[in-house]
Amino acid sequence: MKVICLFFILINISGCGIQSIPKAANNVESHWAKVQNQYQRRMDLIPNILNSVKGYMKHESSTLKAVVEARAKATSSNVTFNNLNEGSLKKFSQAQGSLDSALSKLMVVVEKYPNLKADGQFNKLIHELEGTENRIAVARKRYIESIENFNNLITVPPTSFTNSFFYHHTKKPQFEVDNLEEAKKAPKVEF
Amino acid sequence: MKILLAVLLSLISFSSWGLSIPQLTGPVVDQAKLFSSLQKSNLEKEIRLFRENNGPHLQVLTINSLEDEILEDYTIEVVEEWKIGDEEKDDGLLIFLSKNDRKVRIEVGDGLEGIITDYRSSQIIELMLPYFKQGAFAAGITAGTMTIMKLIRGENPDLPKGKKEKENPIITLIFFLFVIFFGAFGKRRRGYLSGYSSFGSSGSSSSWGGGGGSFSGGGSSGSW
Numbered sequence: 001m002k003v004i005c006l007f008f009i010l011i012n013i014s015g016c017g018i019q020s021i022p023k024a025a026n027n028v029e030s031h032w033a034k035v036q037n038q039y040q041r042r043m044d045l046i047p048n049i050l051n052s053v054k055g056y057m058k059h060e061s062s063t064l065k066a067v068v069e070a071r072a073k074a075t076s077s078n079v080t081f082n083n084l085n086e087g088s089l090k091k092f093s094q095a096q097g098s099l100d101s102a103l104s105k106l107m108v109v110v111e112k113y114p115n116l117k118a119d120g121q122f123n124k125l126i127h128e129l130e131g132t133e134n135r136i137a138v139a140r141k142r143y144i145e146s147i148e149n150f151n152n153l154i155t156v157p158p159t160s161f162t163n164s165f166f167y168h169h170t171k172k173p174q175f176e177v178d179n180l181e182e183a184k185k186a187p188k189v190e191f
Numbered sequence: 192m193k194i195l196l197a198v199l200l201s202l203i204s205f206s207s208w209g210l211s212i213p214q215l216t217g218p219v220v221d222q223a224k225l226f227s228s229l230q231k232s233n234l235e236k237e238i239r240l241f242r243e244n245n246g247p248h249l250q251v252l253t254i255n256s257l258e259d260e261i262l263e264d265y266t267i268e269v270v271e272e273w274k275i276g277d278e279e280k281d282d283g284l285l286i287f288l289s290k291n292d293r294k295v296r297i298e299v300g301d302g303l304e305g306i307i308t309d310y311r312s313s314q315i316i317e318l319m320l321p322y323f324k325q326g327a328f329a330a331g332i333t334a335g336t337m338t339i340m341k342l343i344r345g346e347n348p349d350l351p352k353g354k355k356e357k358e359n360p361i362i363t364l365i366f367f368l369f370v371i372f373f374g375a376f377g378k379r380r381r382g383y384l385s386g387y388s389s390f391g392s393s394g395s396s397s398s399w400g401g402g403g404g405s406f407s408g409g410g411s412s413g414s415w
Binding site for chain 2: 034038124127130131134135136137141
């Protein structure tokens, strides 16, 4: 009888988030790692882009400097999953956002240099950058979806009861909408 | 009651997509009707053969219009839905064309990103665009697909560098038409020789599906 009772309790619990909440948390964690990974990929590309650009752009030192500074700031504002909260995500988004705009300014300036646009190495890097911008957008979208699922599980009954009894997770922050718009308007390079 | 709820929920989730994703019927899903039946069966044969011998899952999709959906958003939805590529190798690749938007995209699976880099994808698109400008969509997609196969096999195909136009797309076009025609001719003859037993056992009727490969948004887009 006890066994049967336990069995039924377990069945009930399994639908109550005892498994799905940690799974969702892991999911969020891995998607956050991917977001960071793709932003990191972009930051790794930037020194190479700057190097290939330098020779052509003798008179654009302020534009280049802005990119270097924005990158340095973005590098220092990395957020680990455990530190992920409203404030840290906002800081992270802002740092990456100013890197976005520094890069788009650079791309506008590039238009003035036809020789640069014909440079094979630069061409290669620019396509990698464009691809990476898209990867960032994809990673962000997936993070947003995973967060939605996770936040639903920990705030909507009955799974929210399980959370408050066992896990004590708090809501994880979502990218803000205006940031989303920014991400969609990521620097596009048309040749 | 529960069933009703499930039906309602599924309706909601369907309507939240702006543009529906077509059924994965074979290697070439030609919604825009850009391929003749001969061109389609030839390219499908090549893609099937390539998948059997080398592994990677190449996929072609053409549609009429994106209906205001963002190109890159739609293609990633398609590859997620179709689960192109092997689950462990992540070796899927989608060549996508929207006719009325005059847009093309190559969406590269994680496992192929090392070979088909973003830059290479852009070169392949550069190679296809002259065909599209002349309305030779099937020939362009076929040329692009063949180039991708060569790259994956480790051969070194000629790829356009930078902005320069290729020498003469018409010659390449004639060459491909020739290949397509010849390929069909050869196939028909083989069909007659082997009799009826092979009819339906291979080719377009055999199953085709994804394996759960993952994509991160790598690749390149272009327009003409």
